[in-house]
Amino acid sequence: MNSAAKSKGEIAFHLLGIAAVSIALLALCALLIDIISSGYSKVSLDFITSYPSRRPANAGIAAALVGSLYLMLLTACFSLPLGVGAAVYLEEYATENKFSKLIELNIANLAGVPSIIYGILGLQLFVRYANLERSLLAGAFTMSLLILPIIIIASREAIRRVPDSIRQAAFALGATRWEMIRDQVIPAAFPGIMTGCILAFSRAIGETAPLITLGALTYIAFLPDGLLSPFGALPIQAFNWISRPQAAFHDNAAGAIIILLTVLLSMNIIAVVLRGRFQKKFAT
Amino acid sequence: MRHSVAHNLDIPMINTASSNKQSEQPQSQTSTPCIAVRDLNFYYGDTQALFDISLDIEAGLVTALIGPSGCGKSTFLRTINRMNDLIAGTRHEGEIVVSGHEIYGKKTDLVSLRKKVGMVFQRSNPFPKSIFENVAYGPKIHGTKNKSRLAEIVEKSLLRADLWHEVKDRLGDSALALSGGQQQRLCIARALAVDPEILLMDEPASALDPRSTAKIENLIAELRGDYTIVIVTHNMQQAGRVSDKTAFFCDGKLVEYGDTEAIFTKPQQQQTEDYIRGRFG
Structure with missing residues (x-):
């Protein structure tokens, strides 16, 4: 050579x-x-605490920011237990057969479906059939569907990384399968699960297309006051402002994006810190 | 070999630890066996791993299972606490009676079986938690909630496993920070914490250095009499040092079973002799 x-x-x-x-x-x-x-x-306190206005200088993102945070909180409440539950089932309970292979393939495919498809599904399923109107709840359900595949895949990986010897040790002590999962597997996989979930939430908080399809509001002068309340969201607010003709609104959009990026970055930092802890725990 | 001579005279090992042990005399040959295996066949899918195994393991003694790799000794060990159940596609024929209960019977409660039959694995496998949590986990899942009672059990078990003095000041530290030998003794303490009658050990020292191995062997000698110990080992000298009885497995069959002394000095089967003399395996 x-x-x-x-x-x-x-x-x-x-x-x-x-x-x-x-x-x-x-x-x-x-x-x-x-x-x-x-x-x-x-970016200023005023900008964060003001409601939308016709005058760019007075317009703020209060409703959108709170809407986005509520949306994330609700989405987390629905998608976390469902996604982790599904991952636990697939990793710890399901036996390997054609059916489980099919489910696996489907989940992998669902993770790649464009988000607007989820918007259309949510519009039909939650807004129309379930009669939830264009509410925070409908938005959160749709977002949950969107990120469920990501959460399931990430959680499964975290669960799979828990050494099998730990499961055997728990069983040998007389633990039932559920005790073994609850006391050993989930705690050991927890940081990994959280890392995956936070990354999934980061994706959800930046999603615009499904919310536009659902009909989230862009001009909203109040904070959401309940699950069925209409809502706004940061990316939609930014999208709305950027499509206005006045240049001053474009700066508002940039301001909203900065706030959005800050929220996103904080979430990612939490994910990195959690991952660091995970690796420390399994070192040696 | 010197130790096994002592065993043969049926003198229990001198308990050097001064702790409050109520060690009972190892039971004599005539007593009911602690584990009675009858015509056991075991299959992984279509592959038969054990053929017509019948043997009685006596209470309070240390029984060594020896034989070449893949001879079925680990598989046999794992039938006693039904850990093989975790592997898909396994099945068995025959029966195993542990303390009077047919363990593959319909009414068998796996939780109480495994509480009664503890296990120590080849590679130490502490939970990624504190030393205390590791030992306390067994009693916790079996219903001990009281904190001071748990602390008592943890101390007693760690003393018993000869680890207490090394870790008593750092019970809150991660178990993974311990050395390999300490981790293995922690796993023994963890198994002892649920107060088993039988302790299964699957090559407990094969991943350890000679010093740590010696500690584990001393520990087995100390536990002898209080627990029925079944140990799988690759190491013939180890089997000679620690065990009262030895069972030699080959190709899934039990070739010979008897007093360790007898097996090592005057084996009845040519195969056993060849193996012990190091002619194969």
């Missing part, structure tokens, strides 16, 4: 890799700089 040629190829590949990373990072940086430079001046 000609080592000079080999190292040449290696250098080329190395450079190619650096170029690929740089392009991705540069695009992200450009986006961030653009948004921060135009939205920076907008």
Whole structure:
């Protein structure tokens, strides 16, 4: 093997890799700089606590931000137990057969379905059939459906990473399957499950398409006051402002995006911290 | 070999630990066996792993299961607490009676069976929790809620497993921070905490260094008499050192079973002799 040629190829590949990373990072940086430079001046306590207005200077994101947070909270309440429950069933109870393989394949496919499809499903299922109107509840149900596959896949992976020897140890002590899962598997998998879930929630909080399909409000002068209350959400607010002709509204949109990114970044930081803990726990 | 001579004279190992043990004399040959196995056949799917095994394991003694890899000794061990049930597609014929109960019977409660028959695995497998939590888990799931009672059990079990003095100041630390040998003794303490009658050990020292191995062997000698111990081992010297009785398995069959001393000095079967002399396996 000609080592000079080999190292040449290696250098080329190395450079190619650096170029690929740089392009991705540069695009992200450009986006961030653009948004921060135009939205920076907008971000203030006033902006966060004000309701939408016809005058760009007075308009704020209070309703949208609270709507988004409520939506996430509700979505978490529905999708977390369902998703983790499904993952536990598939990993710990289901026997490997054609049926479980089919379910597995379906879940993997569902994770790749465009979000607008979920919006259409939610519109028909929750808004129309279940008569929930364009409510916070309908939104949360739709979002839950959207992120369920992601949560199931992430939780299954976390559960699978729990060494089998731990299950055997629990069984050998006389634990029932449920005790073994509750006391050993879920606690050991918990940080991994949480990491996956928070990443799923991060995706949900940025989703716009299904909420637009559902008919979430963009001009809303009150905070949601119940499960069946109409609601707004940050990405929709930003989308609405950016599509207005007045340039001043575009800065508002940038401001809303900065807030959204801040929420998202905080969620991701929590995920990273949890993952760090998980790895520490299983070290040695 | 020296130790096994002592066993043969039916003198229980001297209990060096000064703790409050009420060790009973190992029961004599005439007593009812603790584990009685009759015509046991065992299958993994279509593959038969055990053929017509019949043997009586006596209470209070240490019984070693030896034989080449894949001879079925671990499979046999795992039938006694029905851990093989966890593997899909396994089935058995014949019966195993543990303390008077047919364990594969319809009425068998796996929880109480496994409470009675503790197990220590080849690789130490502590829960990723504190030392205290590891030992307290068994009693907890079997209904002990009282905190001071749990602390008592944890202390007693760790003392019994000869680990207390090394960990008493850091019971809250992660069990995974312990050394390999300590982890294995922790697993023994964990098994003892539910107060079993029988202790199954699946090559408990095979992943340990000689020093830790010696500690485990001493521990087995100390536990002898209070518990019926069945130990699978690859290490012939170990079987000679720790056990009263030895069963030699080969190709899923029980070739020979008897006093350790007899098996090692004058085996009745050519196969046993070949194995013990190191001619195969």
